[in-house]
Amino acid sequence: AVRCTKSAIVPMFRVGRLSSQARRLLNPRIQYYSAQVSGWRYTKSHEWIKVEDEVATVGITDYAQQALGEVVYVETPVVGETFKTDDPIGAVESVKASSDIKLPASGTITEANSLLADSPDLVNKSPTDQGWICKMKLENPSELDSLLDEKGYNEFIKGTEKE
Amino acid sequence: MLQNVIKILRLGPTPYTKALKLQEHLVNKAKTKIANGEPGDNVLILLQHHPVYTTGIRTKEYTLEEENYLKSLGADFVRTNRGGLITFHGPGQLVAYPILDLNQFIPQANRRKAALGVRWYVNALEEVIIKACKEFGLKGSRSPHTGVWIGENKVCAMGVHNSQLVTSHGLALNCCVDLDWFTKIVPCGIVGKGVTSLTKELHRHVEIEEAEPFLLQHFAKEFSSRMIDSSVTELNLPAELCLDD
Numbered sequence: 001a002v003r004c005t006k007s008a009i010v011p012m013f014r015v016g017r018l019s020s021q022a023r024r025l026l027n028p029r030i031q032y033y034s035a036q037v038s039g040w041r042y043t044k045s046h047e048w049i050k051v052e053d054e055v056a057t058v059g060i061t062d063y064a065q066q067a068l069g070e071v072v073y074v075e076t077p078v079v080g081e082t083f084k085t086d087d088p089i090g091a092v093e094s095v096k097a098s099s100d101i102k103l104p105a106s107g108t109i110t111e112a113n114s115l116l117a118d119s120p121d122l123v124n125k126s127p128t129d130q131g132w133i134c135k136m137k138l139e140n141p142s143e144l145d146s147l148l149d150e151k152g153y154n155e156f157i158k159g160t161e162k163e
Numbered sequence: 164m165l166q167n168v169i170k171i172l173r174l175g176p177t178p179y180t181k182a183l184k185l186q187e188h189l190v191n192k193a194k195t196k197i198a199n200g201e202p203g204d205n206v207l208i209l210l211q212h213h214p215v216y217t218t219g220i221r222t223k224e225y226t227l228e229e230e231n232y233l234k235s236l237g238a239d240f241v242r243t244n245r246g247g248l249i250t251f252h253g254p255g256q257l258v259a260y261p262i263l264d265l266n267q268f269i270p271q272a273n274r275r276k277a278a279l280g281v282r283w284y285v286n287a288l289e290e291v292i293i294k295a296c297k298e299f300g301l302k303g304s305r306s307p308h309t310g311v312w313i314g315e316n317k318v319c320a321m322g323v324h325n326s327q328l329v330t331s332h333g334l335a336l337n338c339c340v341d342l343d344w345f346t347k348i349v350p351c352g353i354v355g356k357g358v359t360s361l362t363k364e365l366h367r368h369v370e371i372e373e374a375e376p377f378l379l380q381h382f383a384k385e386f387s388s389r390m391i392d393s394s395v396t397e398l399n400l401p402a403e404l405c406l407d408d
Contacts, residue, residue, distance in 0.1 A: 045327060069282050073221050088326060091220055096247040096309035097281045098220045099325040 041104065041144045042153035048128060049104040049144065058104060059132040060092065060123065063157055068094040071123040076112035077134050083107070085143055090133060092123060104147055106139040167205060167267050169386065170393035171379065174210040176254065179217065179241050182210060185404045186331040189262040193329045196264075203264030203329060206398065207382065207390070209375065210260075212252040214238040214344060219247045219322050236347060245332035247309070247322025249348050255340035255360075257371045258333070259378065261288070265328040268386060281325050285309055287385045288334055292319045294384075295336070295377040301364055308353055316359035317350065336378065338362065338371045 041049050046064035050057045065071065073093040083089055088100040089109070112134045115122055122131040138144075148156060174182075185208065193203025216233045218225050222242040230240045238251070252258055265284060292311040296303035296318065303311045303318065311319040319336045337360035345358040361369040383390045395402065 067282065075220050091244065091324075093220055093246045095282055095285045096219075096245075096321050097285055097323045097325050098244060098246040099281055100327065102327070 040150055041147035042150070042156075043102065043104045043147060044156060045102050047102060047104050049147070051138070051141065051144065054137065055110065055135050056105065056107065056138050057132050057135050058101075060101065060127055061153070062127045065124045065127045065131070068092060068097075068099060070094055071120045073098075074113075074116040074120045074123060074133060076116060077109045079109050079112055081109050082139075083109070093120075101133060103136075105136075105141075105143040107136040108139070109134050109136050111135040167386065167388040169205040169207050169261070169263070169382070169388045169390050170398065171390055172206055172208045172393050172395070172398060174208065176213060177210045179212050179215040179239055179252065181404065182208070182212070182260065183241070183243065185400070186260055186262060188400065188404060189398075190326060190329050190331050193262065193264050194327060197266065197327070197329070202267050204262075204398070205264060205267065205388070206262045206393070207379075208260040208262065208333075209378075210258050211254055211256060211371065212258060214251070214253040215241060216249060216251050216348065217241045217243055217245075218249050219243060219245045221248060225249060233347060236344075238344070243324075243332065245322040245324045247320070250320045250322065250335065250350055251340075251344045251348065252335055253340050253344055255338055255362075255371065257336040257338050257374050257378065259336070259382075260333040261330055261382075263330045263386075265325070265330060269328075281323075284325075284330060285321065285323060288321055288323075291378060291381045291385050292334065292336060294381040295374065296361075298377040299361060299365060299369070299374075301361070308356075312356075313359055313364055316357040317353075318359050318361065318364070320350070336361075336374060338369050338374050 039050065042061065046061045048059055048061050071092055071094050075090040075093075075098070077083070077089040083103045084106045085103060087103050089103045090101045091098040092101060093099075113132050115130065116133070123133075125131065189204070189206050196203045214237060216238050217240075234240050238253075263284075268284070289305055289309070289311055293303040293305070296311065296313065301313055303313055306312050310317050310321045319334055321334045322332055324331045337358065339362040340360055342358055342360060342363065350358050361374060379390055382388070
């Protein structure tokens with residue numbers, strides 16, 4: 001059995017030395033996702049979404065947390081539930097106001113940030129890192145193309161400031 | 164400069180759950196208009212509730228045991244999606260639910276951090292009540308806890324919901340409500356502070372009808388709006404949402 005395992009491992013390493021074209025042939029999904037948007041995208045309601053590998057992480061922006069004030073509670077979505085783009089999937093409470101969080105893209109929730117239960121102010125202190133709200137599997141990654149990139153979001157914020 | 168318009172919808176004593184459905188209807192109507200690029204209708208609902216205890220999104224803090232106890236006192240118990248913790252609504256309390264399209268009001272705030280509207284909005288609601296209290300010769304004040312206080316006692320509770328900049332829920336001003344109901348809970352989760360009413364502070368009976376004009380007058384000022392009397396019919400509301408009980 002050990003021998004079988006050894007001989008099974010060797011071909012896998014050989015796969016790593018294959019050309020990128022050969023790798024794509026063996027696993028077409030790699031090509032699909034590497035052609036997708038990676039990095040950050042933003043909504044006009046101040047949510048961010050970041051895709052790494054096949055997992056999308058969602059949170060609210062630094063601009064949003066400043067405007068809301070001290071966050072005292074975050075209602076996170078239930079793991080396993082599926083939503084469409086713009087569905088309200090939770091809420092952030094500050095100054096006795098609960099504000100809906102909208103999902104930037106369609107998909108299924110795979111994880112909710114359990115740290116927020118005891119430390120909701122992570123959303124204030126670290127809105128784009130430890131204050132993430134949920135992770136999801138995207139139904140249709142191309143939906144992210146219609147969201148704002150970082151430059152577009154910064155311009156959008158400047159536009160609202162002028163009012 | 165054109166003023167915003169806010170329609171006033173006055174209802175009699177209304178079951179809490181019915182008022183929730185009414186608000187949901189108005190919020191959805193506003194969101195649909197906004198999605199079509201039109202301004203949402205602004206409606207200020209003024210009403211009273213039958214005795215009811217309500218909680219906000221931090222509802223897990225209140226157990227089924229507590230819920231059943233409060234119900235045994237003769238009140239309803241409803242868990243909602245507003246901000247804020249537990250509070251009581253009942254006869255003698257002027258309840259106001261502003262269903263506002265904050266997109267129309269945000270430019271007034273004119274500051275970056277107020278652009279999302281929520282902190283500015285809650286602050287504006289507090290200002291309305293503080294100024295209304297002043298009309299009675301009472302000094303209302305703010306504290307780190309949202310709401311309006313007279314000394315150490317809360318005269319007006321607040322808890323709102325904001326969905327894509329359309330507001331719902333709102334405030335409850337104690338005019339002549341029986342304050343004994345509040346002794347059964349820790350109001351708004353704030354230990355060590357009390358609850359008061361206009362009647363208690365002024366040592367004379369103050370009806371809702373006496374407070375309402377001041378609330379409306381200052382609402383118009385704080386939100387730079389024209390207040391217009393409206394009705395169920397005028398708002399095209401399904402009748403089953405607004406029957407007076």
